[in-house]
Amino acid sequence: MTMLLPRRGLAQILALIVILAVDRVVSPQFFDLRLQDGRLFGSLIDVLNRGTPVALLSLGMVLVIATRGIDLSVGAVMAICGAIAASLADSHGLPVVLAAALGAGLVCGLWNGFLVAVLGMQPIVATLILMVAGRGIAQLITEGRIVTFSSPDLVWLGNGAILGVPVPIAIALGMLILTGAVVRGSALGLLIEATGGNARASELAGVGTRAMILAVYVWCGVCASLAGVIAAADIMGADANNAGLWLELDAILAVVIGGTSLFGGRFSLVLAVLGALIIQTMNTGILLSGYPPEFNLLVKAVVVLAVLLLQSPKLSGFAGIMAPLRRAKP
Amino acid sequence: MTLKALFAASATAALLLALPANAAELTVGFSQIGSESGWRAAETSVSKQEAAKRKVNLKIADAQQKQENQIKAIRSFIAQNVDAIFLAPVVSTGWDAVLKEAKEAKIPVVLLDRDIDPSGKDLYLTAVTSDSVHEGEVAGDWLAKTVGDKACNIVELQGTVGASVAANRKKGFDTAIAKHANLKIVRSQTGDFTRAKGKEVMESFIKAEGGGKNICAVYAHNDDMMVGAIQAMKEAGLKPGKDILTVSIDAVPDIFKAMVAGEANATVELTPNMAGPAFDAVAAFKEKGTVPPKWIQTESRLLTATDNPQKEYDSKKGLGY
Numbered sequence: 001m002t003m004l005l006p007r008r009g010l011a012q013i014l015a016l017i018v019i020l021a022v023d024r025v026v027s028p029q030f031f032d033l034r035l036q037d038g039r040l041f042g043s044l045i046d047v048l049n050r051g052t053p054v055a056l057l058s059l060g061m062v063l064v065i066a067t068r069g070i071d072l073s074v075g076a077v078m079a080i081c082g083a084i085a086a087s088l089a090d091s092h093g094l095p096v097v098l099a100a101a102l103g104a105g106l107v108c109g110l111w112n113g114f115l116v117a118v119l120g121m122q123p124i125v126a127t128l129i130l131m132v133a134g135r136g137i138a139q140l141i142t143e144g145r146i147v148t149f150s151s152p153d154l155v156w157l158g159n160g161a162i163l164g165v166p167v168p169i170a171i172a173l174g175m176l177i178l179t180g181a182v183v184r185g186s187a188l189g190l191l192i193e194a195t196g197g198n199a200r201a202s203e204l205a206g207v208g209t210r211a212m213i214l215a216v217y218v219w220c221g222v223c224a225s226l227a228g229v230i231a232a233a234d235i236m237g238a239d240a241n242n243a244g245l246w247l248e249l250d251a252i253l254a255v256v257i258g259g260t261s262l263f264g265g266r267f268s269l270v271l272a273v274l275g276a277l278i279i280q281t282m283n284t285g286i287l288l289s290g291y292p293p294e295f296n297l298l299v300k301a302v303v304v305l306a307v308l309l310l311q312s313p314k315l316s317g318f319a320g321i322m323a324p325l326r327r328a329k330p
Numbered sequence: 331m332t333l334k335a336l337f338a339a340s341a342t343a344a345l346l347l348a349l350p351a352n353a354a355e356l357t358v359g360f361s362q363i364g365s366e367s368g369w370r371a372a373e374t375s376v377s378k379q380e381a382a383k384r385k386v387n388l389k390i391a392d393a394q395q396k397q398e399n400q401i402k403a404i405r406s407f408i409a410q411n412v413d414a415i416f417l418a419p420v421v422s423t424g425w426d427a428v429l430k431e432a433k434e435a436k437i438p439v440v441l442l443d444r445d446i447d448p449s450g451k452d453l454y455l456t457a458v459t460s461d462s463v464h465e466g467e468v469a470g471d472w473l474a475k476t477v478g479d480k481a482c483n484i485v486e487l488q489g490t491v492g493a494s495v496a497a498n499r500k501k502g503f504d505t506a507i508a509k510h511a512n513l514k515i516v517r518s519q520t521g522d523f524t525r526a527k528g529k530e531v532m533e534s535f536i537k538a539e540g541g542g543k544n545i546c547a548v549y550a551h552n553d554d555m556m557v558g559a560i561q562a563m564k565e566a567g568l569k570p571g572k573d574i575l576t577v578s579i580d581a582v583p584d585i586f587k588a589m590v591a592g593e594a595n596a597t598v599e600l601t602p603n604m605a606g607p608a609f610d611a612v613a614a615f616k617e618k619g620t621v622p623p624k625w626i627q628t629e630s631r632l633l634t635a636t637d638n639p640q641k642e643y644d645s646k647k648g649l650g651y
Contacts, residue, residue, distance in 0.1 A: 027538055036567050043537045050530055144365045145651060146525070146554070148584060159565060235525040235558055241367065242524040287534035293491050293520035 008259060011310040012274045015257075019281045019303065027288035039161035043284060045169075051280030052168040053078070053227040053244070055273045057251035058258070059179050060220030062272040065255050067213050068196040068264030069116060069123035071220045074251055076134025077108045078228030078244030083141040085229045086238030089149035097154060101229045102222055108134070109221020113214035131248065138240035148237040158233025168230045172273070175223065180269050189267075192216060196264025254279055257307055278307060356613065357387040359407030360416040360442075360605070364395040368582060369602060371650030373418075373443065377605035384609050397421055401428045408435045414612040416605065417454075418442045429453035438615060442604040445625075456611055456622040458604045462495050465630045466502020468598045469577045472632055473547055474510045476575060476595070482546035485535045486518040487528050487559060489551040496520075499551045499579060516544070521555040528555030532562035542568045547575040553585040553597055560593050571595050571635070581633055583646040589639035599631040602649065 023043070024030045033042040057074045064071045081101040088097045108130060115126035141147075149155075160167045183189035194202040195212045203209050224244075232238045256262065257278055258271035282303050286296050309315055358381070365371055374390065381388035389412070391403035397420050407415050408431055415437055419425060425446050432439050433453055441457035473484070484507070489496030500518075507513040517535050521528040528550060536542040542563065548570075550556040556578035563570040570576055571593045578585060581599035588594035611622040633642060 029537060032537075036565070039565075041566065043534065046530075046533050046537070050533075139365070143650070144371050145368050146584070159561075231526060235529060235561065237525065239525055239554075242522070242526065284534060287519055287531055288538045290517055290538065292518070293488060296491075296520070 008268065009271050009274070011307070012258060012271055012278065015307045015310060016274060016278050016281065019278060019285065023281060023285040023288065026285060026290075030288070035164060038164065039159075039166060040164045043288065045166060047277065047280050047284045048169045048172075049166050050284065051277050052172045053231050054247060054250045054254055054279060055172045055276040056175060056223045056227040056230070057247060058254040058272040058276045059175055059269060060216075060223030061248075061251045062255045062258065062260055062267045062269060063179075063183065063192060063216040064123070064220045065252070065260055065262060066192050066196045066264055066267035067216050068199070069213065069216070070127065070252065070262070071112060071217065071224075072124065072127040072248050073108065073112060073130035073134055074220065074224040074227075075244035075246060075248045076131050076138065077105055077221055077224035078231060078247065079138035079238075079240050080108065080134050080141070081105050081225035081228035082232035082238040082243045083138045083147065083240050085154060086147040086149050086232045087141060089151040089154040094151075094153035094157075097151075098229065102225050105221040105223075105225020105228070106218055107221070108224070109218035110214070112221065113217030116217060117210045117213035135240065138238075138243070142238055142240040144240070146237045146239045150236070154229075154233050155236055156233075158230055158236070168234070171226065171230065175226065176269060176273055179219070183269070193264075193266055196266075198265075250279055251276070253304065257304070259311055279304075355385060356413045356609075356616070357389070357410075358414045358416060358609070358612065359389045359391065359403070359410070359412040361391050361393055361400045361403040361407070361418065363400075363418050363420045364393055366395060368651035369580065369600065372602035372646070373604060375649045376602045377416075380603060380606040380609060384613070386609055388605075393420060395420055397424060401425075404428050404432060404439075408432055408437060411435070412437060413616060414455075415439045416442050416608055418604075419444050419446050423447045426450050426453065438612060440608040440612060442608060451624065455615060456608075456624055456626055458608045458611075458626045458628060460600055460628045460630060462498035462600075463502040463505075464627075465579050465598045465600065466499040466504075467506045468502075468630050468632050469499075469549060469579060469596070470503040470506025470513075472596050472598075472634070473549065473575065473577050474507060474513060477510075477513065477546065479512060480546070481512045481514075483514055483516040483539070483544050484547045484549055485532075485539070485545050486515050487521040487531055487548065487550040487555040488518060489520065489523045489555075491520050493523075496523075496551050503549055515549075521550070521558070523552050523554060525554050525558035528558030529562045530558075531555075532559035533566070536562060536566045536568070542566055542574065545574050547577065550576070550578040553578045553580040553582045556594065556597075557584050557588065560588055564593070569593075581631075581642070581646070582651045583643050583649075584651075586633075586639040586643035586646070589635045590643065592635070594635070596632060596634040599629075599633055601628050601631070604628060 030043045033040055081104050084104050085097050085101040088100055112127050115121045116123050157167055162170050191207050192212055194207050195209045199209050231243050254275035255272045257275035258268055260267045286299055362374055393399035404415055417439055429450055438455040440455050443459055445457050519531045521531045539545050548559055556576055560570045576594045577596045579598045581597045585594055585597045607626050614620040
């Protein structure tokens with residue numbers, strides 16, 4: 001039986017199903033869906049919609065982690081790009097707004113990539129610089145206020161719908177397909193994994209590791225800027241103090257839950273996004289449950305621990321020993 | 331300090347220079363925390379306005395959220411022999427030594443917005459702060475009065491877990507509605523004082539309470555969370571302000587925008603004018619020797635849709651919120 005199921009991803013899918021079932025128990029209307037103003041409406045849509053920023057961040061983060069790097073600056077990049085989009089929204093058209101925001105994300109990614117790939121800094125320290133400075137840059141752009149806008153185009157990015165599907169979900173899905181097509185449709189994914197697995201050996205084998213590292217940080221910056229634009233569009237304003245705050249940790253968690261090793265060398269885009277959904281399914285469940293907020297973080301920690309234990313090789317070894325015993329029973 | 335605040339500061343300085351040089355009766359040094367929130371920026375700009383009104387020469391030092399910068403600023407104010415020092419303390423402890431220096435130099439110190447550790451009570455003249463328990467009570471009383479005898483299920487958006495303001499605003503509101511058996515908090519979650527979390531939490535409240543039909547009112551510990559919650563209600567096809575009553579605290583400009591649109595009902599003001607009463611206390615102390623009470627409580631005004639929200643919005647939007 002188990003042979004038919006995919007070995008990788010089984011733990012994540014199981015975890016998601018279990019958490020969804022728990023959500024159904026704490027909130028009987030969890031799977032109810034209806035159309036509201038031409039837009040799907042229900043808790044399940046909330047999970048996907050609220051999970052979008054972390055899902056987008058994890059798409060960039062998983063590639064960075066595959067090269068044995070890490071990007072702590074994504075939350076701050078979200079704040080910068082959200083601030084830029086919000087400041088331009090009422091005076092410029094959507095193409096200009098998007099180009100400016102995504103361009104800023106690209107520049108942030110280039111900066112991180114330059115520090116890591118060219119200057120050879122430790123990724124965790126190199127990206128820490130932008131994590132700290134970035135929020136300050138965002139605050140300079142917004143002058144410490146919450147910059148609000150009413151441009152219907154940008155608001156549509158956060159609250160609109162395409163055939164009933166909220167736009168953020170469509171964007172995240174599109175980015176997943178695009179990223180997947182680029183890295184798995186070519187040898188790029190393999191080269192990224194090679195860079196993470198053994199940079200020196202790959203270099204000697206002719207892989208342009210420096211270009212690979214630069215590219216993944218740039219992509220990570222672009223993903224973060226999209227997440228920032230969506231977060232700003234969602235609340236019709238840019239909150240430089242809070243936008244994307246601590247989301248870099250959720251993105252790293254999503255990648256790890258998705259089974260990607262922090263030591264690099266292999267990655268799965270789909271499972272990283274699944275990791276983001278697991279986190280959000282849990283968050284939404286906590287909000288629906290009605291428990292006092294003091295329990296939020298505790299519940300989250302216990303669930304994350306359980307999901308990671310499911311993936312632990314030691315534990316699956318234990319399950320492997322148990323399996324024949326179970327089969328032996330009449 | 332933001333660029334805008336810098337311009338405003340230099341404009342005020344230019345204004346003061348333009349006045350006859352001896353018109354400034356008092357020189358006051360103000361050690362401000364830094365630009366941690368929109369409210370803080372508004373407090374700084376209102377302090378400048380109040381100083382200009384009274385022809386007080388106000389020197390503001392931005393501490394960038396660091397206590398050592400505040401201590402340095404106070405020492406420099408003492409060296410300049412200012413008439414009084416205002417301090418918005420970033421933390422509540424560790425002020426004894428520098429406040430003793432001010433006391434020895436016979437310069438009165440007034441605390442703004444936040445209090446310090448009780449051990450230093452004799453080291454400052456007075457503290458001008460708001461009572462956040464009282465703010466919650468004002469919000470609760472308004473809701474009880476508005477709802478009357480009808481049964482009312484309330485959902486609450488709390489501030490950050492562990493923040494004293496959040497705990498106090500909850501306590502005050504709970505006390506106020508405890509007197510009315512028809513008012514009941516059915517759900518309470520933290521929205522971390524932010525718009526995004528306020529919206530997310532309200533979305534799940536709506537789903538958990540029969541699409542919002544079982545909710546009669548929302549109470550948010552600050553206006554920003556309420557602005558997010560209002561969006562969530564609108565997206566769910568509900569009419570905030572009509573189907574669901576709203577009451578929140580702070581009185582930031584955007585909540586008045588919502589009131590003008592008929593989407594919010596009431597807010598309780600956390601006034602950014604802490605300096606005004608402090609200037610008056612210092613002036614009375616200097617001229618007549620009147621010792622003010624140890625605590626000057628600022629007024630927690632209730633502002634509703636009938637209190638000309640457009641005017642409130644216009645008066646607040648330029649303050650840097």
